[in-house]
Amino acid sequence: MTPRSQLVLRAIVLLGPVVALLMTGPAGHWPPLWIVLPVAGLGATAAAAPDSPVAAGAGLVVLAWWTISLGDGVPAWVLVAAVALLAGHLAGLLAAYGPRQQPLDRATVLLWVRRGALVALTVPAAWAAVRALHGEPEQPGIWVLGVAAACVATVAATAAVEVRRTDS
Amino acid sequence: MSGWRATASLGRALVLAGVGLALALVAGKPAVLVLAAPFVVLAAVTLVHRPTREPRIDSRLDHAVLQEGLGTTSRLTLTGADDVEYVTRAAGRPPYVVQRPHGGRVGGLLGHGTPVLELSPRRWGRRLLGEENVALYTPWAGFRFGPVARGGQPVRVLPTTAPYDSRAEAPQPLGLVGSNRSRRAGSGSELLGIRPFLAGDRLRRVNWRVSLRTGALHVVTSRAEEDTGVLLVVDALADHGVSEGVDGAASSMDLTVRAAAAIAEHHVRAGDRVALRVVGRGREQVGYGAGARHLRRIQDQLATVRVGEAGEGSLQLGVTGGAVVIVLSPMLAESIGTVAATLTRRGVAVLVVDTLPPDAEPAVAEGVDPALASLAWRMRRVERTVVLDRLTALGCPVVAWRGPGTLDDVMRRLARRAQLPRVVSR
Known part of the structure; x- marks a missing residue:
């Protein structure tokens, strides 16, 4: 029997990306059903198997929809979308700690609530920074530099995933 | 599987952070940057907590011998676990073992102590307890060690001693010092x-x-x-009925083993010499002896009884003069009835304890007509009744096991009869 804590977590995994996707609606561009349904399907798959790579699919579709649906504005609804996406991710992380039948203890949940709140602080910070810089004259080559930095960071992070093994 | 591996959540955070940043920069969408920002932070913090050494996992049980119904604790010992924040344990589901937490799945922060599993075997026998998979996670759950399969620890589960006491004296005491x-x-x-x-x-x-x-x-x-010699003959040729452990319905072997343990304990405490012969696949036996250590040997042997057909010579019981033979059997095997009758004719005090559960039903194999099986079972029970009646007529009392006082009446009758002269066949 699946404990209540796992059911709640998996519900958040399912609903997080869907809510993040639907937040483009109040911002001015409702997603069509043929986008919402696949995201819900991917969310359901992630809820069923939070340890599988499929779980990233729903988040990627949300990012893609936010990219193509809106202009270069930064609506306040993106704050809700970012928090929902983060909540779905953290719920999946907690659900993947063990088998479906494993209940989650209170201490672990509280720890991750604190961590989630700390990480979520970056959302309003990023939103405020983006809003402050919005409309500033563009520096020549800034986007190229940004893409190059992102690529370097991604490659470095991927290389770092390989664990250093010690002779212990 | 062992060694540290990146978790799916780390991969997800890296992908969302990288793709989000790329989309924001390439397409010039600052809103996507806001969406990706927490994942950038998460991925960075997780990578900072990369593990640097492999931990060692060991687990042990608090007890190697248990009585059915009692419990023990499976404890995990981790060495070199500086990089570990969270521990997950998923235990197997051996038959007749109750686990707490229910289902044997438990996890917790290592800082709050290693999570423990409580196990309680519900039926006598050899059990493998503590078989499990263990997984360890780094802080921020970026890396997982395992799951590492941990083998179980064999535990002897002794039969619980059913409440039993008797005030009857032995029929033919022939020893040195006793009661x-x-x-x-x-x-x-x-x-x-x-x-x-x-x-x-x-x-x-x-x-x-x-x-x-x-x-x-x-x-x-x-x-x-x-003192007197008491020979316990345990019929382990087959197990009839359903066993639901110490709290539920009892099969014929459950009744037999628990009754044998109770009778052995009673007589050992009374200072008698007790021996055990198991008629079954394992042909376990314990010679005559007295004292607490001897009782433990008998209980150990009862816990390891293997049910199945016995080979040649398993019915040579080695009955000595003055001994009381107590046969614990569902009396569905012809050979057991024959042995009881033969010993009774030889003048040995024999007593049969009937351990067939009243609601025992045959296990019907696939492809067999249930009506036919039911008819065969009824016929078998009729034959059994005839055997029991004949044994009683020979002077071998047959009683159903009902706990305290089960043997009192028949033991008194045997004692009175032992004082009378009679002719026996040799």
């Missing part, structure tokens, strides 16, 4: 008679009242108190 009244005179406490004084009699045995009345010294004689 059973013997037929011969000795230094016991039970009055045998009063006779004239003989040279060698102790002065404290003189009965002054009779001596004064008769004018000659008379002494009180008493019956000796001796």
Whole structure:
């Protein structure tokens, strides 16, 4: 029997990306059903198997929809979308700690609530920074530099995933 | 699987952070940057907590021997676990074992102590407890060690001693020192008679009242108190009925083993010599002996009884003179009835404890007509009734096991009958 804590977590995994996707609606561009349904399907798959790579699919579709649906504005609804996406991710992380039948203890949940709140602080910070810089004259080559930095960071992070093994 | 591996959540955070940043920069969408920002932070923090050494996992149980219904704790020992924040344990589901937490899945922060599993075997026998998979996670759950499969630890589960007590004396005590009244005179406490004084009699045995009345010294004689030999014969040829552990329905083997343990404990505590013969695949046996260590040997053997057909010679019980033979059996095997009848004819005090559960039903194999199986089972029970009636007619009492006082009446009758002269076949 699946404990209540796992059911709640998996519900958040399912609903997080869907809510993040639907937040483009109040911002001015409702997603069509043929986008919402696949995201819900991917969310359901992630809820069923939070340890599988499929779980990233729903988040990627949300990012893609936010990219193509809106202009270069930064609506306040993106704050809700970012928090929902983060909540779905953290719920999946907690659900993947063990088998479906494993209940989650209170201490672990509280720890991750604190961590989630700390990480979520970056959302309003990023939103405020983006809003402050919005409309500033563009520096020549800034986007190229940004893409190059992102690529370097991604490659470095991927290389770092390989664990250093010690002779212990 | 062992060694540290990146978790799916780390991969997800890296992908969302990288793709989000790329989309924001390439397409010039600052809103996507806001969406990706927390994942950038998450990925960075997770990578900072990369593990640098491999931990070692060890687990052990608090007990190697248990009684059915009692519990033990499986504890995990981690060495080199500086990089570990969270521990997950997923135990197997061995039959007749109750686990807490329910299902045997438990996890927790290492800082709050290693999570423990409580296990309680519900049926006697050999059990493999503590078999599990263990997974360890780094802080922020970026890396997972395992799951590492941990083998179980074999545990002997002793049968619980059913409540049993008896005040009946043994029919043919023939030993040295014990609590059973013997037929011969000795230094016991039970009055045998009063006779004239003989040279060698102790002065404290003189009965002054009779001596004064008769004018000659008379002494009180008493019956000796001796131990007796009790041979427990356990029928392990087949198990009939359903076993639901110590709290539920009992199969014939459950009743047999628990009754044998209870009778053995009672007689050992009374100072008698107890032996055990198992008629079954394992042919376990324990010779005559007394004391707590001997009782433990008997319980150990009962816990390892293997059910199945016995080979040649398994019915040679080695009955000694003066022993009481207690046969614990569902009496569905012809050979057991034959042995009981043969020993009774030889003048051995034999007592059959019927351990067939009243609601026992045959296990119907696939492809067999249930109606046919039911008919065969009824016929078998009729044959069994005939065997039991014949045994009773021969003078071998048959009683159903019902706990305390089960054997009292028949043991008293056997004791009375043992004092009468009779002809036996050799």
